Amino acid sequence: MDLLVKQVSHRYGDLDVLQNVTLDIPKGKIVCLVGPSGCGKSTLLRLIGGLEQPSSGQIVQIGDPPDACLNPLTYVFQDFALLPWRSVEGNISLVLEDHDIPGHEAQRIIADVLERTKLTDFRAALPKQLSGGMKQRVAIARALAVNPAVLLLDEPLSALDSQTRELLMDDLLALWSRQAFTAVYVTHNLHEAVRLGHVIAVLSRRPGEIKQLVELDIPLGERSPDDPALQLHQQHLWDLMREEAIAADKELVDV
Amino acid sequence: MSEPRPVKFRGGGFAPTSIKWIGPVVFIVLIGLLELGTQTGIIAPLTLPKPSDVLATFGELWRSGQLWLHLVPSLTRLLMGAALGVTTGIAIGIAIGLFSHIRAGLVPLVAAIFPIPKIALLPLFVIWFGIDEGSKYALIALGTFTPTVVATYGAVDNVDRSLIRMGQSFGLSWRSIVWKIVLPGAMPGILSGLRISLAIGIILLVAAEMLGAEHGIGAYILQAGSLYDLERLFAGVVILSLLGVTVSAVIGHLERRILRWRS
Numbered sequence: 392m393d394l395l396v397k398q399v400s401h402r403y404g405d406l407d408v409l410q411n412v413t414l415d416i417p418k419g420k421i422v423c424l425v426g427p428s429g430c431g432k433s434t435l436l437r438l439i440g441g442l443e444q445p446s447s448g449q450i451v452q453i454g455d456p457p458d459a460c461l462n463p464l465t466y467v468f469q470d471f472a473l474l475p476w477r478s479v480e481g482n483i484s485l486v487l488e489d490h491d492i493p494g495h496e497a498q499r500i501i502a503d504v505l506e507r508t509k510l511t512d513f514r515a516a517l518p519k520q521l522s523g524g525m526k527q528r529v530a531i532a533r534a535l536a537v538n539p540a541v542l543l544l545d546e547p548l549s550a551l552d553s554q555t556r557e558l559l560m561d562d563l564l565a566l567w568s569r570q571a572f573t574a575v576y577v578t579h580n581l582h583e584a585v586r587l588g589h590v591i592a593v594l595s596r597r598p599g600e601i602k603q604l605v606e607l608d609i610p611l612g613e614r615s616p617d618d619p620a621l622q623l624h625q626q627h628l629w630d631l632m633r634e635e636a637i638a639a640d641k642e643l644v645d646v
Numbered sequence: 647m648s649e650p651r652p653v654k655f656r657g658g659g660f661a662p663t664s665i666k667w668i669g670p671v672v673f674i675v676l677i678g679l680l681e682l683g684t685q686t687g688i689i690a691p692l693t694l695p696k697p698s699d700v701l702a703t704f705g706e707l708w709r710s711g712q713l714w715l716h717l718v719p720s721l722t723r724l725l726m727g728a729a730l731g732v733t734t735g736i737a738i739g740i741a742i743g744l745f746s747h748i749r750a751g752l753v754p755l756v757a758a759i760f761p762i763p764k765i766a767l768l769p770l771f772v773i774w775f776g777i778d779e780g781s782k783y784a785l786i787a788l789g790t791f792t793p794t795v796v797a798t799y800g801a802v803d804n805v806d807r808s809l810i811r812m813g814q815s816f817g818l819s820w821r822s823i824v825w826k827i828v829l830p831g832a833m834p835g836i837l838s839g840l841r842i843s844l845a846i847g848i849i850l851l852v853a854a855e856m857l858g859a860e861h862g863i864g865a866y867i868l869q870a871g872s873l874y875d876l877e878r879l880f881a882g883v884v885i886l887s888l889l890g891v892t893v894s895a896v897i898g899h900l901e902r903r904i905l906r907w908r909s
């Protein structure tokens with residue numbers, strides 16, 4: 392299943408947040424959204440996943456999600472959004488309970504996603520017992536459990552320290568190479584963007600428009616953190632964003 | 647240059663820990679002082695009864711079976727009334743928390759009922775529900791209902807919106823969101839509301855029993871008071887205190903069990 396963002400504009404009251412954004416999200420690819428603070432990245436992600444409706448334009452779904460897919464458009468949030476009163480396992484079963492899945496099948500799914508995210512030993516732990524990186528892995532496991540057609544990740548690593556971030560990035564890459572998923576990945580961090588993105592969409596400051604689409608054709612598996620080609624791309628992205636970021640920083644926030 | 651010295655510690659306090667033994671010691675010392683005062687005559691017998699006499703009266707109550715005669719009806723009234731008030735209170739509180747129309751309609755009403763001293767309505771309840779148990783249940787139910795409603799909708803308002811968003815984003819049904827996210831998320835607030843509600847329930851229980859009941863702790867205290875039988879009066883008061891402590895301990899236990907997930 393592909394997604395197509397067609398000439399989407401969005402406004403909150405008289406604040407223009409997004410302007411005429413058109414973006415292709417092809418199956419099996421990771422599209423990164425970068426842009427200065429407040430340019431509407433999170434808003435665009437909420438629109439894509441149907442949590443909000445755009446003021447104008449459309450989000451179109453091309454093709455059908457795979458049969459076993461329980462929730463085609465699935466989020467991973469920056470603040471993890473785990474239920475603190477449920478164990479790791481309980482947080483994952485939460486998203487399966489509303490579908491008529493027989494108990495043993497649910498158990499199989501849970502065991503499978505815990506294994507893929509290296510959480511098998513923490514099945515019964517409560518969120519308060521986990522570190523930030525582990526919590527985000529639980530959130531990723533939960534998202535994988537519904538077998539999504541498209542993963543929508545809003546700064547999933549921003550709340551973590553840089554070492555944990557690096558480790559989780561490796562985990563995401565490993566997950567992708569094991570089974571290619573489609574994803575929209577919002578981030579502030581250009582390093583994450585060049586490591587994970589097949590396509591990087593650079594947004595301008597508010598009202599956000601697509602300023603440039605950067606395609607990286609190095610396969611994900613071959614990108615190492617200190618690859619000079621990647622660093623060149625990262626520099627290019629920063630040059631694109633620099634002025635926007637400075638200008639955005641100076642603007643008064645009046646909401 | 648002055649001498650090198652350690653940085654002064656200023657991070658103490660503001661972190662209550664549980665020190666189990668102080669509570670009982672305060673009680674024992676206080677009661678011991680009273681016993682001493684009444685034994686030596688510094689405290690006149692008409693001012694306060696001897697704690698040992700109160701204890702003896704209490705033992706007498708226990709042995710004669712009078713204790714249960716009064717305690718059982720009181721506990722039944724408290725349980726029935728509070729169960730009624732608290733369950734409807736939680737239901738209405740959640741409805742107020744979830745639906746704007748219900749909120750707009752009921753919040754002013756609850757605000758209007760809250761400050762009425764419910765005991766003033768007892769005569770009305772006697773007409774509506776009869777002189778027997780009905781009016782007492784109704785009184786306790788109404789008394790526990792309003793604080794429960796206010797605590798519950800406040801607690802629902804405080805449930806982390808990002809968790810609800812998460813539920814929606816995974817396509818959970820409305821029912822699941824309410825049962826599995828809103829209700830557990832509101833539980834800390836609901837339980838602390840329960841403490842207040844039940845304390846109010848005990849006060850109303852005694853008041854209702856004083857205004858008209860054959861048996862019950864309130865009736866017992868009233869009888870003792872009208873005869874100036876201070877030992878029995880205090881024995882009744884001690885029973886009430888014990889009831890309060892028990893209720894509070896039960897809620898504390900519930901909180902520890904249900905809210906184990908909190909850090």
Ligand SMILES: Nc1ncnc2c1ncn2[C@@H]1O[C@H](COP(=O)(O)OP(=O)(O)OP(=O)(O)O)[C@@H](O)[C@H]1O
Nearest residue numbers: 403406408427428429430431432433434435597646
């Ligand atoms: N529900 C809302 N109502 C009104 N204004 C909003 C709402 N959500 C976001 N905004 C405003 O829209 C603008 C874009 O917000 P958004 O969160 O999409 O930006 P962002 O690019 O994700 O920023 P950041 O990098 O800080 O996460 C901001 O100015 C924000 O204040």
Ligand SMILES: [Mg+2]
Nearest residue numbers: 432433434545
């Ligand atoms: Mg954002």
